[in-house]
Every structure is written in structure tokens, then in C-alpha cells.
Amino acid sequence: MAAKTSASFADPFIRIAVSLFEDLSRQTIALLGILLASLLIVPWLVNDYLLTVLIVVLYFAFTGQAWNIMMGFAGQLSLGHAIYVGLGAYIAAVLFARFGIAPWIGFLAVIPVAAACGATIGFLAFRFRVAGVYFAILTIAFAEFARIGFDHLDYVNASAGLFLPVAQYARNDLWHLRGNPTMFYYVILAAAAFAFVVCRALLKSRIGYFWLAIREDEQAARAAGIDTFRYKMAAVMISAVVTSFAGVFYAFFYNNLFPEQVFNISRSIEIILGPIIGGIGTLFGPILGAFVLTGLAELLNAAMAAIGFDLPGAKQVFYGICLLLVVVALPEGVWPWLARRIGVSGRRQ
Amino acid sequence: MTALLSLERVSKRFRGLLAVDGVSFAVSAGDLFAIIGPNGAGKTTLFNMIAGAIVPDQGSINFAGEPIGGLPADAVCRRGIARTFQIVRPFPALTVEDNVIIGALLHIRDVGKARARAGDILRSLDLFEQRNRIAATLTLPDRKRLEVARALATEPRLLLLDEVMAGLRPTESDRMVAILRSLNRDNGLTIVLIEHVMRAVMALASNVLVLDHGIAIAQGKPEAIVRDSAVVQSYLGAEPV
Amino acid sequence: MPIDVYLNVAVAGILTGLVYGLMALGLSVIFGVVRVVNFAHGEMMSIAMYLTVLLFSGLHLDPLVMLVPIAAVLFVFGYALQAGLINPFISRPEHSQFLLLVALALIIVNALLILFGPDARTVQTSYAFDSFQWGALIVDATKLYAGAAAIIAAALLFAFFRFAPVGKAIRACADNYTGALVVGLDVKRLYALTFGIGAACVGAAGVMMTLIVDVTPMIGPAYTLLAFVIVITGGLGSMAGALLGGLLIGVTEALAGLLFTPSAKSMFAFAILVLVLLFRPQGILGKRSI
Numbered sequence: 001m002a003a004k005t006s007a008s009f010a011d012p013f014i015r016i017a018v019s020l021f022e023d024l025s026r027q028t029i030a031l032l033g034i035l036l037a038s039l040l041i042v043p044w045l046v047n048d049y050l051l052t053v054l055i056v057v058l059y060f061a062f063t064g065q066a067w068n069i070m071m072g073f074a075g076q077l078s079l080g081h082a083i084y085v086g087l088g089a090y091i092a093a094v095l096f097a098r099f100g101i102a103p104w105i106g107f108l109a110v111i112p113v114a115a116a117c118g119a120t121i122g123f124l125a126f127r128f129r130v131a132g133v134y135f136a137i138l139t140i141a142f143a144e145f146a147r148i149g150f151d152h153l154d155y156v157n158a159s160a161g162l163f164l165p166v167a168q169y170a171r172n173d174l175w176h177l178r179g180n181p182t183m184f185y186y187v188i189l190a191a192a193a194f195a196f197v198v199c200r201a202l203l204k205s206r207i208g209y210f211w212l213a214i215r216e217d218e219q220a221a222r223a224a225g226i227d228t229f230r231y232k233m234a235a236v237m238i239s240a241v242v243t244s245f246a247g248v249f250y251a252f253f254y255n256n257l258f259p260e261q262v263f264n265i266s267r268s269i270e271i272i273l274g275p276i277i278g279g280i281g282t283l284f285g286p287i288l289g290a291f292v293l294t295g296l297a298e299l300l301n302a303a304m305a306a307i308g309f310d311l312p313g314a315k316q317v318f319y320g321i322c323l324l325l326v327v328v329a330l331p332e333g334v335w336p337w338l339a340r341r342i343g344v345s346g347r348r349q
Numbered sequence: 350m351t352a353l354l355s356l357e358r359v360s361k362r363f364r365g366l367l368a369v370d371g372v373s374f375a376v377s378a379g380d381l382f383a384i385i386g387p388n389g390a391g392k393t394t395l396f397n398m399i400a401g402a403i404v405p406d407q408g409s410i411n412f413a414g415e416p417i418g419g420l421p422a423d424a425v426c427r428r429g430i431a432r433t434f435q436i437v438r439p440f441p442a443l444t445v446e447d448n449v450i451i452g453a454l455l456h457i458r459d460v461g462k463a464r465a466r467a468g469d470i471l472r473s474l475d476l477f478e479q480r481n482r483i484a485a486t487l488t489l490p491d492r493k494r495l496e497v498a499r500a501l502a503t504e505p506r507l508l509l510l511d512e513v514m515a516g517l518r519p520t521e522s523d524r525m526v527a528i529l530r531s532l533n534r535d536n537g538l539t540i541v542l543i544e545h546v547m548r549a550v551m552a553l554a555s556n557v558l559v560l561d562h563g564i565a566i567a568q569g570k571p572e573a574i575v576r577d578s579a580v581v582q583s584y585l586g587a588e589p590v
Numbered sequence: 591m592p593i594d595v596y597l598n599v600a601v602a603g604i605l606t607g608l609v610y611g612l613m614a615l616g617l618s619v620i621f622g623v624v625r626v627v628n629f630a631h632g633e634m635m636s637i638a639m640y641l642t643v644l645l646f647s648g649l650h651l652d653p654l655v656m657l658v659p660i661a662a663v664l665f666v667f668g669y670a671l672q673a674g675l676i677n678p679f680i681s682r683p684e685h686s687q688f689l690l691l692v693a694l695a696l697i698i699v700n701a702l703l704i705l706f707g708p709d710a711r712t713v714q715t716s717y718a719f720d721s722f723q724w725g726a727l728i729v730d731a732t733k734l735y736a737g738a739a740a741i742i743a744a745a746l747l748f749a750f751f752r753f754a755p756v757g758k759a760i761r762a763c764a765d766n767y768t769g770a771l772v773v774g775l776d777v778k779r780l781y782a783l784t785f786g787i788g789a790a791c792v793g794a795a796g797v798m799m800t801l802i803v804d805v806t807p808m809i810g811p812a813y814t815l816l817a818f819v820i821v822i823t824g825g826l827g828s829m830a831g832a833l834l835g836g837l838l839i840g841v842t843e844a845l846a847g848l849l850f851t852p853s854a855k856s857m858f859a860f861a862i863l864v865l866v867l868l869f870r871p872q873g874i875l876g877k878r879s880i
Contacts, residue, residue, distance in 0.1 A: 077685050079692075128868045132684055133627045137818050138867055141860040144815065148857050206454050206463075213451045216440035223400065223434070225426035225455040225503050265811060269696065276689065313703035313807075320696030327690045328675075331682070 064274035064286030066242035072281030074235035075215035080139030082267035088247025118240030147263035177252035279333025353378040359408035370563040386560035401425035431505035441485035452502030490521040510542040594726035605737035607840020611833035614820035616791030622827040623764040629691035632813030633698040638796030661790040668789025673782040702807040710804035736798040825876025
């Protein structure tokens with residue numbers, strides 16, 4: 001690498017950053033750079049509506065990456081991830097609405113709860129050998145349990161919904177997450193970028209290698225000395241905590257929460273659509289998937305609005321068809337196919 | 350001299366079938382120990398019990414003075430016993446190098462150092478040139494050596510090899526024999542192997558155990574075993590090896 | 591609460607449970623033979639339910655009369671689905687198949703939403719408010735007919751698999767895929783046939799269910815989950831287990847709805863699922879191959 005410069009405060013960070021990206025091809029790094037640059041300047045170029053669309057895209061890029069840690073890295077299919085979003089949303093919202101606690105502090109309270117929830121599901125599943133499709137059904141059951149439970153929980157207003165006080169601030173309040181879409185955009189962009197860096201670091205670390213081994217062949221992994229129970233639990237808990245931050249964002253962005261919506265299985269399916277369409281287990285898959293899916297869906301919306309149709313449910317049918325096509329024709333997802341086309345090769349991802 | 354691995358009256362029953370019936374034997378450190386016998390004799394079941402994949406019903410298994418019977422597979426590996434599988438199981442979608450790095454990461458925390466160690470092992474097993482190839486694309490002999498490499502990366506004191514010669518042509522099998530012999534002689538690695546290829550058994554083993562229908566019918570030096578009438582009757586046949 | 595209230599609720603639960611059992615039977619047959627986890631099971635049932643509603647309001651045909659034709663339509667749907675879309679997936683990893691059906695379920699639910707809107711539809715037969723009374727026991731006519739139809743359908747299914755040559759051939763495929771191939775059975779066609787039969791079961795159950803509940807697009811996913819809970823509780827691959835599971839869930843739901851709030855009754859189904867998965871994953875009557 002470059003010759004040693006004089007010791008400075010930034011050295012360790014530079015070294016870490018370099019090691020994270022050193023084995024990527026020049027094209028990949030260039031692509032990343034262009035993507036980041038465009039995402040940074042976009043708010044000056046588009047109107048509020050498109051900005052909101054981009055916020056949704058980045059939101060799904062974020063949750064998709066979080067989900068991918070559990071599925072793509074450790075091989076556990078979760079169809080109930082909405083539970084972590086819901087927990088994060090409700091806890092942070094209640095702490096703010098009733099006690100005036102800022103969301104960033106609220107998130108500190110969310111972390112142990114999300115971790116405990118993930119640990120419970122993981123423990124029940126892994127200790128009792130619930131795997132594959134059964135595990136997926138278990139996760140669905142937990143999310144549904146939460147949905148119905150919160151629907152009857154008067155402390156959070158049950159099915160009538162919890163509303164956050166919307167203050168009319170003249171300027172953006174980052175600490176309380178009150179402000180205009182541009183502020184939220186940068187928050188979710190930072191979160192998605194952070195998730196990307198974290199996933200990359202995890203994959204290259206010792207735990208990342210162990211996760212790959214577990215995903216490939218769990219019995220062989222055990223024969224190589226890997227405590228598969230421990231690392232599967234770690235994947236589930238990390239995934240849960242990261243996803244729960246999305247819940248905090250969700251609560252403060254939309255300002256209203258209904259258990260029927262937040263914990264709904266449709267939310268869980270939306271979370272997985274990005275990574276599956278983009279490519280499970282890859283680094284760029286969830287991001288690409290989120291862009292492609294939401295982008296096309298908005299085009300569909302626009303087209304229908306132009307014609308004069310208003311079909312609630314058309315977007316979901318579209319999502320279903322996309323999922324179907326990908327599963328049938330491009331099982332690895334769009335990203336591996338695209339990467340080959342444009343000649344970008346990450347190394348083993 | 351106390352044995353590195355000792356089994357005392359180990360038994361395992363699967364519903365109606367008594368797969369292993371009161372088998373006892375001991376392996377000294379530095380030994381090259383072979384287990385032979387007809388198909389269905391219980392050899393792989395015995396291995397699986399030592400390696401922790403199955404729990405014995407009766408008897409005790411001791412390694413380096415500590416009981417290990419009933420420990421899970423990963424705990425057994427951490428104690429120092431590594432194994433390969435009868436149907437070879439490298440991590441198919443990962444590269445050769447990554448396969449071995451995973452093994453090395455058991456005792457080496459730093460990924461960079463683990464990669465260096467993996468490189469050394471791959472070199473000793475003639476796989477370094479192929480380190481960036483995807484494991485599933487390798488030929489069978491190479492995949493077998495890869496599995497051995499991964500097992501070695503976990504720094505075992507004892508290596509369990511389940512029919513590692515199966516499917517190999519005589520030249521490939523000779524190559525594997527040479528590798529195993531050098532590992533045993535130069536590194537002091539204790540090796541226990543299940544084998545059908547008598548050529549390899551005669552070339553390698555210092556001690557042989559013969560199993561038939563779950564029972565140990567003979568034990569001793571290879572030259573004595575091949576002449577043992579019970580062994581000839583049940584397994585080897587009348588032709589001298 | 592007086593004892594006969596519990597009794598009536600329990601009996602109502604049993605009768606509904608029989609219909610649940612028929613629905614779960616379809617899922618069990620599909621999984622037991624084709625080894626496909628049909629995540630679109632409840633959605634297929636909702637197709638049958640909407641067909642029933644349409645034909646009832648259009649042609650004023652009683653659901654029980656439409657039972658066989660609608661089951662036949664679902665049979666064709668299931669057959670075509672297996673033959674056209676799922677058969678090529680047999681060699682793919684398990685979660686691939688699963689996601690295929692998740693996609694299908696998503697499409698069906700929302701297509702129904704687009705076609706019929708979110709409001710509930712009902713089938714008001716002439717006997718919708720009738721009931722039979724034996725002493726303290728009061729039974730809704732609709733539930734009684736539905737339950738009786740379910741028993742008959744289940745009995746026919748058992749007989750088919752026991753005695754009919756095609757039924758035995760299907761069981762052979764389930765037992766030993768390669769063996770069936772070796773013996774010359776056209777396994778792909780038998781798989782399609784099986785999926786069709788499973789679909790017909792769920793279709794029949796759907797028709798019966800319109801006598802008992804209101805129809806909205808969102809009941810599809812709810813019934814899919816319920817079918818899984820029943821099948822896993824009763825035992826995957828066991829037909830009797832599916833029926834038993836259905837009865838169990840039907841009664842539990844009904845009593846839970848009585849003792850707690852009705853809207854929370856499915857929480858109990860999920861609690862049962864978790865307990866079964868933990869302590870007896872092969873289900874009550876299942877074989878210990880899990």
C-alpha cells in the first residue's frame with residue numbers, strides 16, 4: 001500500500017477503510033463512489049415527492065441489508081422481520097410521546113429489547129432444531145403474535161393507533177428527528193451507508209467466515225470446530241438490532257403507528273423482496289433490489305395515474321410478479337447477473 | 350504409556366440394530382491406526398461417536414485423559430480431534446483458500462494470520478496453485494485433499510479419516526499415502542483411518558482393528574491381521590494381500 | 591357461565607374444526623407426497639370462497655350444490671400449477687419453492703383485492719339462521735351441514751388413497767420417489783394429480799367455509815397460517831393428524847374466543863404452534879422423521 005505517512009489521528013481509520021475495500025476491483029470502487037456522490041447531491045435536484053420515494057428506497061436498502069445478515073450470511077429464512085421494526089417503532093415512539101425522550105436515546109432502550117426478541121426466537125429455533133421452512137413459519141407466528149398483542153395493548157392505544165406529536169419547527173431538529181424530508185433523507189442515507197460498511201466488515205471478519213461455513217454446510221462447519229449455535233444466535237441478534245433502528249426511523253418519519261400495519265406480514269415480505277430480487281448473500285444485492293423494485297413500482301404508479309386508474313393492491317401484485325420472475329428465472333438475483341454483464345467482479349462476497 | 354485415544358466397551362444401537370457392540374481399543378500418540386472390516390460393520394458409526402456426531406449408548410471414550418463421549422462435534426474438534434467425511438464435504442461455493450481459512454480460524458483469531466497459515470497448509474498438500482478455485486469445481490482427489498487440509502488447519506492432535514482413499518486411482522492413492530505418512534512422521538500427527546483399500550492399509554498402518562457386525566474380531570500388527578483366519582473368513586477372502 | 595354455553599361453543603368449534611381439518615388435509619396431502627410447502631394454500635381457498643359468493647349472488651345456487659363443481663375448478667388450477675410451474679422446481683433448494691408460492695400468494699390476495707374490493711361478502715342461504723336443538727345443545731344448521739360435508743369429503747379422500755389404484759400409486763411416490771420412477775410410474779403426472787387433489791380439498795373446504803364466515807381478501811393469508819398450524823400440530827404427512835389437528839384448533843379457538851376476546855383467538859393457535867415446534871415437532875400423529 002502507500003508509504004507510511006507521519007502518524008496521525010486518522011491513520012487507524014484509514015487503515016480499516018482501506019482493508020475493507022482493498023480487494024474490490026477498480027470498477028467496483030468507482031461504481032461505489034459514483035453511487036455515493038449522486039446520492040449525496042440528489043436532494044438539490046428533485047422535488048419533495050421524488051425525495052420521499054428515495055427515502056423509501058433507502059429504507060428498504062437498509063432493512064434489506066439487515067435481513068440479509070440473517071439469511072444471506074447465516075442461512076436462516078425469516079419471514080417475520082416486521083416484529084423488530086414494530087418493536088423499535090413502538091418503543092421509541094412511546095418514549096418520545098409520553099416522556100419526551102429523544103429517538104437516539106430511545107434507540108438505546110430498543111437495542112436490548114430487539115436483541116432479546118431475536119435471541120428468544122433464535123434460542124427456541126436452534127436449541128430445538130427448528131430449521132428451514134419451519135423456522136420461517138415460527139418467525140411468522142411470532143410477528144403475528146406481536147401484531148395481535150399490540151392490537152389489544154391499551155398502553156399504546158391498541159388498534160386505534162399511536163400518534164407522535166408533530167411540531168411545526170421552522171428548522172430541522174436532528175436530535176428529535178423532527179423536520180423536513182431532506183433531513184430524513186440524509187439520516188436514512190447515513191444509516192444505509194453505515195449498514196453497508198458494517199456488513200462488509202462483518203463478512204471479512206472471523207465471524208463472517210463462520211457464517212459462510214454454517215450457510216454452506218452446518219454439519220461440516222461443526223466438524224471444523226465452529227459452535228454453530230452461538231454464531232447463528234449472533235446473526236439473529238445482530239440482524240434484529242439493526243432492523244429495529246429502521247423501526248425508530250419509521251415511527252418518526254410517518255408519525256403514526258398501527259399494529260395492523262407495522263407488524264403485518266406484508267411488511268415482512270416487503271423487507272425480503274429487495275434482497276431476494278437483488279441477490280441474497282451479496283453485498284450489493286439488497287441495495288440494487290430496493291432501487292429496482294421501488295423504482296419500477298413508482299413507474300407503475302405514475303403510469304396508472306396518467307391513465308386514470310386507481311387500483312389499491314396493484315403495487316403488491318406487481319411485487320408478487322417480480323418475485324415470481326426472479327425466483328423462476330434469476331434465482332441468484334439480479335445483482336450477480338448484472339455484475340457479470342458489466343464486468344464488475346467483487347471477490348467472494 | 351497412556352494412550353492418546355482409548356475406547357472402552359463402546360456400544361451403539363439404532364432401534365433394532367446393534368451397530369457397535371462393546372468395542373474397545375487404544376491408540377497411542379504418533380500411531381497410524383487403521384480400522385477395517387466389511388460394509389455395515391459399524392466403522393463409520395464408531396468414528397461418528399468419537400467425533401461427536403453421535404452419542405454412544407454405553408462405554409467410554411477418552412482423549413488425552415479426558416472423557417469426550419457425548420460431547421458435540423464442535424467441542425470435540427476444539428479438543429484436538431479433526432475428521433473428514435466418507436462422502437467428501439468441502440464448503441462447495443467457497444474457494445479452496447476460504448475452506449482452509451475457516452479451519453484455521455478456530456485457533457487463530459486474526460484473519461490475515463489465518464490466511465497465511467492456510468497458505469502453508471495448502472502448499473504442503475499441493476493445493477496452493479488452486480487456492481482461488483471454487484471448491485465444487487475441483488476433481489475428487491483434490492476435494493479429498495482439501496478436506497484433509499481444512500481438518501489440518503484446526504491444529505488437531507488426532508486426525509480421523511473416513512475412507513479417504515475411496516474413489517482414488519492407485520497413483521492418487523499413493524500420493525495421499527505419502528502425504529499422510531509425512532504428516533505422521535514429521536509432525537507427529539496421530540492418524541486413525543477407516544479404509545477398504547488394503548494397499549494403503551499395509552503401507553501406512555502400524556496397528557489394525559478389524560470390525561465385523563459391530564464386534565472387534567481382531568486387533569494387532571497388519572502382517573498378523575492379514576493372516577488371521579477370522580479376518581480372512583469375514584472380510585479379506587482367501588487370496589493373500 | 592353455564593355449562594351448556596361451553597358445550598354449544600365447543601360443538602360449534604368441532605364442526606368448524608372439521609372444515610379446518612379438510613382444508614389442512616389438502617395441505618398435508620400436498621406436502622406428504624410432493625414435498626412442496628404450499629404457502630398459497632389459504633389463498634387458493636379464498637379463490638374458492640369468492641367463486642362461491644359470485645355464483646351464489648349471480649345464479650342463486652346453494653353452496654352445497656356448488657361444492658363439486660368448484661372443487662373441480664380448483665383441481666384443475668392445482669394440477670396446472672404443479673405441472674406448469676412447480677414441477678421444474680423439484681430439484682431446487684427448499685426455500686426457492688417456498689418463495690415461489692409466497693409470490694403466488696401475494697399475487698392472488700391482491701388480485702382478489704383489486705377484483706372484489708376490501709369489503710366483506712357473505713352468502714345468505716335460506717337456512718342461514720336455522721338451528722337444530724337437542725336438549726341443551728343448539729347447533730347452527732350452516733355449521734352442521736358444513737361439518738357433515740367435511741366428514742364425507744374426508745372419507746372419500748381416505749377411501750381414494752386406500753383403494754383406488756391411482757391413490758396407491760400416489761402413496762408409492764410419497765414413500766419412495768426413485769422407486770416409483772424405477773417401477774415406471776409417471777411421477778410428474780402423479781404429482782400434478784396430487785396437487786390437484788389437495789387443491790380440490792381446499793376448494794371444497796372453502797365452499798363450506800362460506801356458510802360459516804364472511805369473505806374478505808385478507809382471510810387467505812390467515813387461513814394459510816392456520817392450515818400450517820393444524821398440519822404441524824397434527825403431524826406432517828399424517829392425514830388423520832390433519833383432521834385431528836383441525837378439530838383441536840377449532841375447539842381451542844372457539845373456547846378461547848369465549849373466554850377471552852374473540853379477536854385474540856388466533857394468538858392461541860400460534861401459541862400451540864410454538865409449543866408443538868418445540869416439544870413435539872413431528873406433531874401428535876406424525877412420524878419421527880423430522
